[in-house]
Amino acid sequence: GGEGVERLLEHRDKRGFDTSGNWCLTIFSFRGRAVPIVPLLAYYLYCLIVVSVIMVRFQHIFVECQDSYCFLDSLTTPVSIVGSALFFLLVFRTNSSYARWWEGRKVWGAIVTTARNMGRHAAVFLNDKDLALDIIRWAAAYPIILKSHLRDEKELHEVASILQGGQIQDVMAATHMPMHVMLRISADIRVIAVHKLLPEAQIYYLDANLEEFMAQLASVECIKRTPMPFAYVAHLRTFMVLWLMSLPFVLIHDLEWLILLVCAIIGYVIMGIEGIGVEIENPFGRDYNDLPLDGLVAKCTDNLRQMMTFVEEQKGPPADE
Amino acid sequence: GGEGVERLLEHRDKRGFDTSGNWCLTIFSFRGRAVPIVPLLAYYLYCLIVVSVIMVRFQHIFVECQDSYCFLDSLTTPVSIVGSALFFLLVFRTNSSYARWWEGRKVWGAIVTTARNMGRHAAVFLNDKDLALDIIRWAAAYPIILKSHLRDEKELHEVASILQGGQIQDVMAATHMPMHVMLRISADIRVIAVHKLLPEAQIYYLDANLEEFMAQLASVECIKRTPMPFAYVAHLRTFMVLWLMSLPFVLIHDLEWLILLVCAIIGYVIMGIEGIGVEIENPFGRDYNDLPLDGLVAKCTDNLRQMMTFVEEQKGPPADE
Amino acid sequence: GGEGVERLLEHRDKRGFDTSGNWCLTIFSFRGRAVPIVPLLAYYLYCLIVVSVIMVRFQHIFVECQDSYCFLDSLTTPVSIVGSALFFLLVFRTNSSYARWWEGRKVWGAIVTTARNMGRHAAVFLNDKDLALDIIRWAAAYPIILKSHLRDEKELHEVASILQGGQIQDVMAATHMPMHVMLRISADIRVIAVHKLLPEAQIYYLDANLEEFMAQLASVECIKRTPMPFAYVAHLRTFMVLWLMSLPFVLIHDLEWLILLVCAIIGYVIMGIEGIGVEIENPFGRDYNDLPLDGLVAKCTDNLRQMMTFVEEQKGPPADE
Amino acid sequence: GGEGVERLLEHRDKRGFDTSGNWCLTIFSFRGRAVPIVPLLAYYLYCLIVVSVIMVRFQHIFVECQDSYCFLDSLTTPVSIVGSALFFLLVFRTNSSYARWWEGRKVWGAIVTTARNMGRHAAVFLNDKDLALDIIRWAAAYPIILKSHLRDEKELHEVASILQGGQIQDVMAATHMPMHVMLRISADIRVIAVHKLLPEAQIYYLDANLEEFMAQLASVECIKRTPMPFAYVAHLRTFMVLWLMSLPFVLIHDLEWLILLVCAIIGYVIMGIEGIGVEIENPFGRDYNDLPLDGLVAKCTDNLRQMMTFVEEQKGPPADE
Amino acid sequence: GGEGVERLLEHRDKRGFDTSGNWCLTIFSFRGRAVPIVPLLAYYLYCLIVVSVIMVRFQHIFVECQDSYCFLDSLTTPVSIVGSALFFLLVFRTNSSYARWWEGRKVWGAIVTTARNMGRHAAVFLNDKDLALDIIRWAAAYPIILKSHLRDEKELHEVASILQGGQIQDVMAATHMPMHVMLRISADIRVIAVHKLLPEAQIYYLDANLEEFMAQLASVECIKRTPMPFAYVAHLRTFMVLWLMSLPFVLIHDLEWLILLVCAIIGYVIMGIEGIGVEIENPFGRDYNDLPLDGLVAKCTDNLRQMMTFVEEQKGPPADE
Incomplete structure (x- = not known):
């Protein structure tokens, strides 16, 4: 979309050359009219x-x-x-x-921010490599899955390079895909809590990120499901x-x-x-006038993939800095 | 309602077939006119x-x-x-x-989120099986009871499968049903605090969920009771x-x-x-134009019932992961 | 007011019988016109x-x-x-x-919520019976006193059953009545802090309620004193x-x-x-069109009086649950 | 202003006698027209x-x-x-x-609240008398200095009874007066942190008040400096x-x-x-239509001066309650 | 811009002399018309x-x-x-x-506030001189780099006196410059966490500042990238x-x-x-009508440079106060 x-945006960037900017585009465009x-x-x-x-x-x-x-x-x-x-x-x-x-755009900005924060927390503070990678993976997959959920679709080819085959099948089998992801992150946090892999305050920090996901999910469903x-x-x-x-x-x-x-x-x-x-x-679809979610989510996925590389490379022996 | x-919503989903979408529905509908x-x-x-x-x-x-x-x-x-x-x-x-x-819709989104969060906290962090189930039950019953309270009704057949008979009678006997539920959850939190079943920060986390219920209750009563x-x-x-x-x-x-x-x-x-x-x-009634609270609450109840199953199954011997 | x-509200509740609802009331009413x-x-x-x-x-x-x-x-x-x-x-x-x-209505909803929260905290977590009762009393008296303060009145007969005679006289003698109440609660919190009657996090929790009172006081004075x-x-x-x-x-x-x-x-x-x-x-007066503060405050007082009864009955020997 | x-406000208070209230004042007034x-x-x-x-x-x-x-x-x-x-x-x-x-009015309400909270914290929780007095003094001086700063003035006669001569000269010599005050409070907090005069959570509480001052400063400068x-x-x-x-x-x-x-x-x-x-x-000037900052600040100063008296009297020997 | x-603003300041203020400027100005x-x-x-x-x-x-x-x-x-x-x-x-x-203006006010807070925290609480200086430097560079990023420019001459040559090259080589700065601050925080240079609550405080940067970045990108x-x-x-x-x-x-x-x-x-x-x-450009970001950022840089001087001078031997 x-x-x-x-x-x-393209035309705005070129505006330096012609003060009349995107007039031609907007007046003579046939596509995108409502x-x-x-x-x-x-x-x-x-x-x-x-x-x-x-x-x-x-x-x-x-x-x-x-x-x-x-x-x-x-x-x-x-x-x-x-x-x-x-x-x-x-x-x-x-x-x-x-x-x-x-409002939908602002909530999506916040969703991407929360995903990055969750990834950054796992990457910076968590010494257990596998667990950190798992949390980053789910954080990276969450916006893609939420986008798909809001479009009532089940095609998750974008997460193929992030999650593993079985995980993707689990997600697609779930009745409420975003909720499934959150439960998986919850399970990871529980493991961290039980094995005390992080100080207590940190655990709740990760958990707070999860609560933000929950509140953002409520916001976007509110926009989508209540005309x-x-x-x-x-x-x-x-x-x-x-x-x-x-x-x-x-x-x-x-x-x-x-x-x-x-x-x-x-x-x-x-x-x-x-x-x-x-x-x-309803701004979450694939129409010409919907929010540019694809680009937004792709950028976020890139950021989190970088974090995954960072964790995989630097954390061979944990805490050696 | x-x-x-x-x-x-139904017609919006079908819009792919006919660009004129829900025009017929809206123009020729006799029901729902105000x-x-x-x-x-x-x-x-x-x-x-x-x-x-x-x-x-x-x-x-x-x-x-x-x-x-x-x-x-x-x-x-x-x-x-x-x-x-x-x-x-x-x-x-x-x-x-x-x-x-x-605003009413947004607060209800938040109510459902808080109920899920409270349930998730009890399910993930609390090792005392009975107490966890009790908290999840009350969290699941709360949105139903609040909905009923906002409609000035006392029919709670939807909670029959969640709460026990005596509990339902207590709720119906209370002068202010949602407040009664919150006092019951308060009592559970007190037990947790006295027996130190959770680290202190966690207790206040649960308590913060309760405070959010309180603030949301104030919001919806504000909308309902002040034309x-x-x-x-x-x-x-x-x-x-x-x-x-x-x-x-x-x-x-x-x-x-x-x-x-x-x-x-x-x-x-x-x-x-x-x-x-x-x-x-007043968007909380049963009219054609009111908020679709029934569906919203039913989804939340489903989520929390899953958590109850999760607690009952996995937590036979606590913390064995 | x-x-x-x-x-x-009365007429809205009866609307089931007559679709024209409160038309007669609103069109032929002589009172309440501005x-x-x-x-x-x-x-x-x-x-x-x-x-x-x-x-x-x-x-x-x-x-x-x-x-x-x-x-x-x-x-x-x-x-x-x-x-x-x-x-x-x-x-x-x-x-x-x-x-x-x-906005005035929403702040009053929040004031009532904060008073209830403060009372609930004292009732549930504090083991010192007298101190808990004192805090609940002041929390119950605060909305009444604030209402009176916003109406530039000094008649506090509603608090007669909550506070003791000397306390009421102190309140009436104060130049700024709500601030006096907050200083009294501050003093109680100080006693709790000095004698370590609550864990540290809890103390700041109570204190946070007080800060909310302070911010709400600023909001309502802002509405009242700045036309x-x-x-x-x-x-x-x-x-x-x-x-x-x-x-x-x-x-x-x-x-x-x-x-x-x-x-x-x-x-x-x-x-x-x-x-x-x-x-x-200015919505805080006694006019026909002002906010229904009397009823709102009375409900809150009832809730807190129940908590007082609860504390007096159950807490004979503290922490025996 | x-x-x-x-x-x-004066006329509103008298409105009980004449339903037409401030009509004469507003229609025949020559002053204050824009x-x-x-x-x-x-x-x-x-x-x-x-x-x-x-x-x-x-x-x-x-x-x-x-x-x-x-x-x-x-x-x-x-x-x-x-x-x-x-x-x-x-x-x-x-x-x-x-x-x-x-918005300017609301931020000023919040500034006064934060100053009171900071003073109250120092008065109630800090046992070092001199340090407490110093923090209260700066908290009392801050609104006055900010008011003066927003009016591009440097006359600080109102703080003469609060700060000492040298302090006032330092303030007047600073390029950004409110920032100077905040750095002085920062220095006090540093002393508290180094000598562990307060438990850690309390220190951050005081610091949070300072952060609020900072955010409020940004808000009012935003209103003043961006037409x-x-x-x-x-x-x-x-x-x-x-x-x-x-x-x-x-x-x-x-x-x-x-x-x-x-x-x-x-x-x-x-x-x-x-x-x-x-x-x-630009509501912060001295015009007829500006915000009544003088009265607002004067009330706040009074409150904080009472706290200073309270600290000076009661805290001869600290923590003897 | x-x-x-x-x-x-200039003309407003002179308004004392002529009640008609900036009329001439605004009516006869040829520049800045849209x-x-x-x-x-x-x-x-x-x-x-x-x-x-x-x-x-x-x-x-x-x-x-x-x-x-x-x-x-x-x-x-x-x-x-x-x-x-x-x-x-x-x-x-x-x-x-x-x-x-x-909204763009308010977020920029918050960005500057967060940068100052981060610098102040490092200056006041952190005893490791080099690390403190590094954090202050990045905090000072962040608004400049973000401004440049929002203008799709890569000229960072303003940070030449703050960052070192290699750091500037790294920033310019990054695909997303503000994100690069945040990762560098993250790395500093990780060092603090690993070596326990600050109590745990403080670390999360610094981290919270970083999260605010992240949320503000989402806000300004939201405004810029979504017409x-x-x-x-x-x-x-x-x-x-x-x-x-x-x-x-x-x-x-x-x-x-x-x-x-x-x-x-x-x-x-x-x-x-x-x-x-x-x-x-799109208020972040260099046009006549855009936000005055240059002045805003310059002031913030000045403040943080003062903090750098403060750290360099006073902290020779740490914690000797």
């Missing part, structure tokens, strides 16, 4: 039918009316009055979705559809066939705003 | 009476007036001016309610009713009987926005 | 005078004017343009006040008054005496929005 | 010139025009359309400033000036000389909103 | 062409039309209706960007361009050539609002 974000196509086409069809019927059959009533009795024009006022209520709701909805998107309230989504959409459906009647007296163009543009921009809200509400 | 959220029915019907009746009286008795004054003296049309201006004030207030109110709904300030709710509703009641007088000159349709639509969307605010202000 | 909130009465009446008087003078003396200029020279009607445009600026400011101001109200900036309040109110004062001139040509009704309604709703902001800015 | 806030005087007068002069020139020389073109060619009137539409964009930006800017003001982004401030002001400068051309056809009054009022209210944003962006 | 902020020049010029060209074509070729249709058939004038209504939706989105976007800018979602940016820009492109057709009947001036001003202010959002979204 997150190609859109990556393309924006406008819902089927409803938009349905709306266009509806407008076409309404305007055609009026222009062909009822032109004497609605269009060629005299100033004293052109009642459809009066609809402009209520349509523009309630329009601002609709726009408020739409923009607030989009911003609530953006707030979730951004906006049904009544909010349904009422806003109904409101939007009612408002858009009343548009062709307004101004048909003045604009005649041109009203079709006006409706097309307004329908596109308004449905697009609602579409953004839907698109970014 | 939370069927609305679950239906949205529009207050009785006030809306009362408003429709009011509009019908006002418009009928004007059209039947006073048409010569209000409708057939000449351009120079059609004073009711001038009401359009004040109605549209204060309309934006009304919409601001409405949308902000709805968003404050949504903020509570979302928006009375003056805010009452003034906003009065404002809305006054504004809606002035609508039929506006534009009756131009739209005549059609004003009824306009009022019907505007009344529906505006009252609907206010209704959403009321509906999601 | 907080009757308004309690009445809303509209400032004297300024509103002054405004009505002003409108009456302005409209009377125009209608009686200057009708030939302002009302019976021809289309080409009815200049007062042109005021509609500037009045409606700046109206939206006014409404933005008003609604943002009201929401800033609501944010303070809600919105003067310039914000004064400018917004001046803006509102200028805007309302220009209203009677607008549309008098069209609406004539009816403009009085329009001004009355608009003045009521606009001043009411500002009034809500003022009303809920 | 903060007289405005204090006057509001309207920028010189730009406002410049704008008035500009309006006067524009309107005079039009009315005297070009009246035949702009004012006495017929309906078919009064093109200036058409400016009303674009001016009102972009007006709402301007008001959004203005109100958001003012609210961002208010958010900083309030809103230049582009935001400059563009908003340019936008506002362009909009206000177009006002006299709009409606001059209808309102003629009366347009001067309209421009005067609109200029006053709009520039006033921007002025509030500027005024409260 | 951050000259704009610094110029605002208006995108190329798109703005393209828009001006478009307007010129459209208006010329209409005025020269189609004047009989669009301009000299009679009242009954001047259909382009009717476009005013839809343009003003959807205008408010556009402005909402624009202002919310700008404020989301400002929120990131401000607003592509769909949001692209749709908003498309919406803005469509809206601006429809402007010249609106009101051309009334304003004729003057519409060019109106379009020029509106295009400038609207594109400017969007430009601010783009400009401040």
